[in-house]
Amino acid sequence: MATQTLRLPHTNVSRLDRHALGRRLVWAGWVALVLAAITSVSVGPTGLTLSSLPQAISAALSGSDSAADAYARLVLLEVRLPRMILGAFVGASLGVAGAMMQGLFRNPLADPGLIGVSSGAALAAVATIALGSSFAGPWVRTLGAWALPVAAFLGGFATTMMLMLIARRHGTTAIATLLLAGIALAAIAGALTGLLAYVTDDRELRDLTLWSMGSLAGASWQKVLGIVPFALLLLLAIPRFIRALNGLLLGEAEAFYLGIEVERAKLWIVTLTAAAVGAAVAVAGTIGFVGIVVPHLVRLIAGPDHRIVLPGSALLGAVLVVVADVVARMIVAPAELPIGIIMAIVGAPVFLHLVIKRGGVMSAP
């Protein structure tokens, strides 16, 4: 495995250079995120910019509030700011979850969307929407606004656990089994989602269709609260998994001999990624391709070292979703294009390009 890593492109760059480059990349990622965040709060169909914020805030503090100031505060602080924060956390969660899963499953195709985790989360969320008024009524009423994120989390987690159970035999994870099982689970979840869509009425059906394309248009501070705890858990856990994931690059047995508690790391990674992806799906619908394209882009630039891949994927994922969301709200303004469509239009060709450039098959991430 180690020799194979050396045979990948960019072998002319020594490891030390790679790491320095990677660190610069992480800094560049922070700069890009700050720029994207400022753009996101500054740009929108109303044409209001960040420059009207100081006036709007001081007016509120001094009590001499005008309608225009209240309007500026609503647009900037209640619409754009939660939207930007939501986008950043969703993007970071999806990027890191993708990177961790690819490292954990030792497969470049592992992505919460592709192996059915998102589908499982989506199924649970859709069930909450469709059955919330009848079958699951008491449950949904008790949990209130938390019903959807909790359901999506449980759905994502259950799918991931099922996948692990199916793909693991005699202490090892069979990658082909894993991928095929993931595709099968995604198909089952998709079919059940379709079944629910069939029994619901026409309007709910349209809601489900729109929801499945992903959108940050319904962003609110409540939704920000829905994802931040799960996303932060995943992001703050990054340093704890770097060694394990780097060890796994060499192979599962090799990682074990390096003294890494492989099984424990697996359980934690699966739990945390399922939680974050579930929450992301719950607040923004299914946004594809972040989980797969972002980590690969980072690896292409900075190599497979998870010290760079994990934070890099978080930053690039956040930047990508925040920027795509600006496009989503501007391109057909005053209407709104679902962000999932933009991600797929941009993401799929990039991914195709990667596949062609790399000769189609990558045996290790």
Add this chain to the structure above:
Amino acid sequence: MSRFLSGFAALAIGVAGLATGASLAAEVKDATGEIVKATDTSRLLSIGGDTTEILYALGFGDKIVAVDTTSQFPPEALNKKKVGYMRALSTEGVLSTGATLILANWHAGPPEVVRALRTSSVPLVILPEGEGAASLIEKVRLVGKAVDAEEKANELASQLQSQFSALEAARAKISEPVRALLVLSVNSGRALVGGRGTTADVMLKLAGAINAAASLNGYKPVSDEALIEMAPQVVIAARRSPQENVAGDIAALPGFKAIGIGEKVPIITMDASYLLGFGPRAPQAAGELMAQLYPQLPK
């Protein structure tokens, strides 16, 4: 003294001005129970095909600055700025239209956007849910109140009321109601038909027909065999554009062939937005449908 008088007169005019200003600030309780103050009706945003039709019928068409994508009638509405599909609005997109009053269908959403719009200074009036004579008249009255055109709205409402009553009287004369099936479209060899709880169902009832697809809930695709089982005596094709040949597509399906489409079972083609829009044209559309279903019925 004269100065005092003129001052008084100015004050009086000022008060009168204030009074008319206040009467413009119509306070309406919308369908969600929210008390909405509509002060300025110069720039309207209309969300929902029915809302737009009502506004045009009340003569407020030129005050509309933007509509949603379900607003397909009258044709002038198609030239208005679009804020997207009514279930997928964006707060900032809606606010960017500069509307001074938003009138929205019950199903406008998503809920987060509606909530955010409620906190904005732009008044938002949500119209009652449901399709039917009563809710249509309620919608007309509420829109009239919100745009300060109550008189005109009452006129339209009573006109609609008498149209619905005329329909009812006509229905009483039907001795043998026909089993009718409303087909929305034909997709990959299956017809999408209107079942229970759809506007199609409401319109069939208004026109004095029995919905042959009443066993289904919502708009559902049906197989050839289910179609034979439904045994419609007449099929209504709702076409979305004059170019669309839904009747031809229907006639080509084996299931419809089996029930004798075109011969034993006639096909009636009607414009979908006219038949299913359920705006102020609804009673007229129902009357037209009834006339086609029961040609022998005395006027």
